[in-house]
Amino acid sequence: MLRFAGALLTVFLTALPPKAMAQEGRALAEPDERYKADILVVVAHPDDEAAVTPYLARALDEHRRIAVVFATRGSSGSNEAGAEQAAALGDVREIEARHALATLGINNVWFLSGKDTATQDVLVSLANWDHGETLAQMVRLVRLTRPEVILTFLPGTFIGEDHGDHQASGVLSTEAFDLAGNPAVFPEQVAGPMKRLEPFLENLRPWQVKKIYYFPDADRQDIFRGKGPSYSVKEVSRLSNKPYWRMALDAFRAHQTQAKSYLDKIAQMDEAQIEKMATSQDGWGADQHFVLGKSLVGGSVSGDVFEGITPGAIPYARPEVTPEPARPDLAMELGGPWSFYAEFRRAHGLANLPNPEPPEIALEAPGTLVIPLWIRNQTAKAQEVTLSASLPAGWRAGIGTGKFTVAAKQTSAARVEVSLPALPEETGKKAEAQHVTVRAEANGQVIGEAKLGVELRKRALPE
Numbered sequence: 001m002l003r004f005a006g007a008l009l010t011v012f013l014t015a016l017p018p019k020a021m022a023q024e025g026r027a028l029a030e031p032d033e034r035y036k037a038d039i040l041v042v043v044a045h046p047d048d049e050a051a052v053t054p055y056l057a058r059a060l061d062e063h064r065r066i067a068v069v070f071a072t073r074g075s076s077g078s079n080e081a082g083a084e085q086a087a088a089l090g091d092v093r094e095i096e097a098r099h100a101l102a103t104l105g106i107n108n109v110w111f112l113s114g115k116d117t118a119t120q121d122v123l124v125s126l127a128n129w130d131h132g133e134t135l136a137q138m139v140r141l142v143r144l145t146r147p148e149v150i151l152t153f154l155p156g157t158f159i160g161e162d163h164g165d166h167q168a169s170g171v172l173s174t175e176a177f178d179l180a181g182n183p184a185v186f187p188e189q190v191a192g193p194m195k196r197l198e199p200f201l202e203n204l205r206p207w208q209v210k211k212i213y214y215f216p217d218a219d220r221q222d223i224f225r226g227k228g229p230s231y232s233v234k235e236v237s238r239l240s241n242k243p244y245w246r247m248a249l250d251a252f253r254a255h256q257t258q259a260k261s262y263l264d265k266i267a268q269m270d271e272a273q274i275e276k277m278a279t280s281q282d283g284w285g286a287d288q289h290f291v292l293g294k295s296l297v298g299g300s301v302s303g304d305v306f307e308g309i310t311p312g313a314i315p316y317a318r319p320e321v322t323p324e325p326a327r328p329d330l331a332m333e334l335g336g337p338w339s340f341y342a343e344f345r346r347a348h349g350l351a352n353l354p355n356p357e358p359p360e361i362a363l364e365a366p367g368t369l370v371i372p373l374w375i376r377n378q379t380a381k382a383q384e385v386t387l388s389a390s391l392p393a394g395w396r397a398g399i400g401t402g403k404f405t406v407a408a409k410q411t412s413a414a415r416v417e418v419s420l421p422a423l424p425e426e427t428g429k430k431a432e433a434q435h436v437t438v439r440a441e442a443n444g445q446v447i448g449e450a451k452l453g454v455e456l457r458k459r460a461l462p463e
């Protein structure tokens with residue numbers, strides 16, 4: 001009986017007409033419209049979205065589809081609402097962020113696998129996030145959501161813009177802006193299935209985002225003026241009948257772990273008291289400012305976020321790399337995140353990104369300022385270099401100053417450490433940044449000066 005069945009099968013297979021072996025080309029499946037976004041917001045921690053929710057409230061009035069990416073679950077933060085810490089706190093904060101955004105009607109919310117990192121140094125954040133892995137995740141979400149515009153934190157080191165994770169979310173977004181449209185990048189994401197229920201290849205399409213804007217949380221405002229659009233947050237939403245800032249505040253109420261005492265106070269206020277919160281320009285009533293990173297569709301620098309954007313895909317655009325500046329054969333410059341950002345702006349064509357001169361940082365005092373340096377010697381012989389520091393009164397140079405030798409055709413990493421004094425008694429006036437200069441000399445000539453504006457604070461994240 002078995003043998004008979006086998007023979008029958010053979011007859012059946014050989015009897016199949018030859019045209020069953022051929023196949024017709026099929027159009028690529030359309031991406032899932034439920035995940036299409038006009039705006040993709042990228043931030044670091046649950047509650048960071050509050051930096052942009054007043055604008056999102058306006059964008060919802062304009063019927064924009066919005067998706068949000070959090071790079072971490074915020075598991076290193078404090079918990080004002082309960083006992084949960086570490087990974088458990090991350091689980092709680094993920095839900096808080098989802099609730100906050102659901103209050104606005106935003107439900108397409110994703111979390112990357114980055115880890116909450118207590119640092120001001122973007123390079124430390126990127127390392128702790130497993131940069132390559134989180135970038136692949138970010139590119140995947142750009143290809144899935146196909147945003148017209150990305151809104152993210154400003155990638156740069158400023159006083160106030162002091163969380164390395166915030167900066168890293170801006171770095172990752174900028175990299176994804178330049179990579180997601182390139183089919184040669186993470187090609188497994190854009191490869192089609194080779195078999196039914198393909199378990200590896202993702203069948204996404206490359207996607208070129210049209211514009212990227214940054215929101216700065218730097219203390220200074222001067223260098224951001226006129227670098228992008230500004231929006232009042234006081235207009236009343238057609239959807240909710242509430243001012244935009246008030247929609248943002250109501251969404252923020254979900255963040256109990258981060259602000260329970262503050263939120264409890266608001267819960268006790270009457271309407272008139274809450275209204276007052278919008279009268280100060282520093283608080284909920286402050287205009288929302290953006291900095292234009294780049295646009296591939298024209299539009300003016302301070303025009304509307306959607307100026308120049310029309311529906312439909314645009315071709316992949318290779319980033320315009322700014323040429324490398326000419327460097328003398330023997331030179332010294334700032335290293336660490338400062339030299340990274342100079343390379344980053346060049347590599348991504350962000351020629352107009354505001355950038356403080358001199359570079360600046362706020363640090364906890366008493367404490368230590370570490371100034372990373374590169375010393376390049378492209379000459380044919382070893383060079384003796386002398387490092388010296390000009391410091392404010394009461395600041396002390398520790399290791400790193402003095403003479404040392406840089407071999408021929410070598411680049412040396414060096415660092416100068418400065419002991420920061422305790423802060424003077426409270427004077428009531430705002431602390432000003434003070435200036436530190438490290439000078440490098442060789443053969444009786446100055447070969448480089450690294451200047452930093454340093455503000456001392458009672459509390460600051462580690463450098």
Ligand SMILES: [Zn+2]
Binds near residue numbers: 047163
């Ligand atoms: Zn944050």
